[in-house]
Amino acid sequence: MNFIAFQDAFQERDVIPVNDILKRFPDFDTRRLVEWQEKGYLQKIINKFYSWTNRPISEDRLFFTANRLCHNSYISLWSALRWYGFIPEGVYQVFSVTTKQTHNFDTPLGYFHYQHVKPDLFFGYRPIGTSQREFLLAEPEKALLDTLYLNPALRDSLDIDGLRLNMDIIAEACTPDTLTLYAQAYQNKRVEKLTSLIIQHLANG
Structure with a gap:
């Protein structure tokens, strides 16, 4: 051929x-x-x-590629936080959550990181994009909670402040009821505590 x-x-x-x-x-x-x-x-x-070769690299192309390179994955963590405008920093890797083992791909397109979660936590994502480039992206609440859960060094309000979260945008995108409901699924007291702190921030404006 x-x-x-x-x-x-x-x-x-x-x-x-x-x-x-x-x-x-x-x-x-x-x-x-x-x-x-x-x-x-x-x-x-x-x-x-x-x-x-030489096809333009864009965020939606990278997210689409991340889904294709690892089935049973969705975009989350810092990549999803940046997508929603929850954090100010640029993100130069593509972060995903998967039911497979934690692994990485260093490719000509960029660096793809996949973080393992147990199947019970593989929820809270939705298809985003066009018919040509549709990818799975964590819902706003799930992106936040995945980040809390998979970064065990985050433990208190000072750590939350260190994330430099844009609480105004989070308040528009997230509901306290969904945050609370999703946090319960992790069965992790640290995650529940940090979620409560975020909800307090949102309530205080």
Whole structure:
């Protein structure tokens, strides 16, 4: 198969898994992928996942890619906090939560970090984006609580202050009832305490 046929089949795709190539072209010779990389047509993201070279990198593309590189994951933690405007700092990695083991991918597109949670905590996310780039993103409340839970060094009001959370934006995006309900699911007294502190901040304006 020549490159033109391959391009016609996958040009709309940001992430091209080898399995999808073989489903579409069962006789495909994977040595072509090496050849097309050398010519600068494609780049390997990680083993068995490819993308187009020189395609613009955007936040939604990175989030979409993160979902595709690890099934059973959704965007959360610092990436989701930044997406919602809850923190002022830029985030230069893509943070996700997964039921799989904690792991990382250092790729030509960027650094992807996946943090393990038990299946009981794999909830509170929703699809965001377009039909071409739809990805799973933590709900505002869940992004906050994942961050509290997966950063055990956060223990008191001083630590909450250190996060430099934009409480005005959080008050618009989150409800105290949902924060309380979700916090109970973690069955973690530290998370419940920190959630109560955040709710107090929101109540005090």
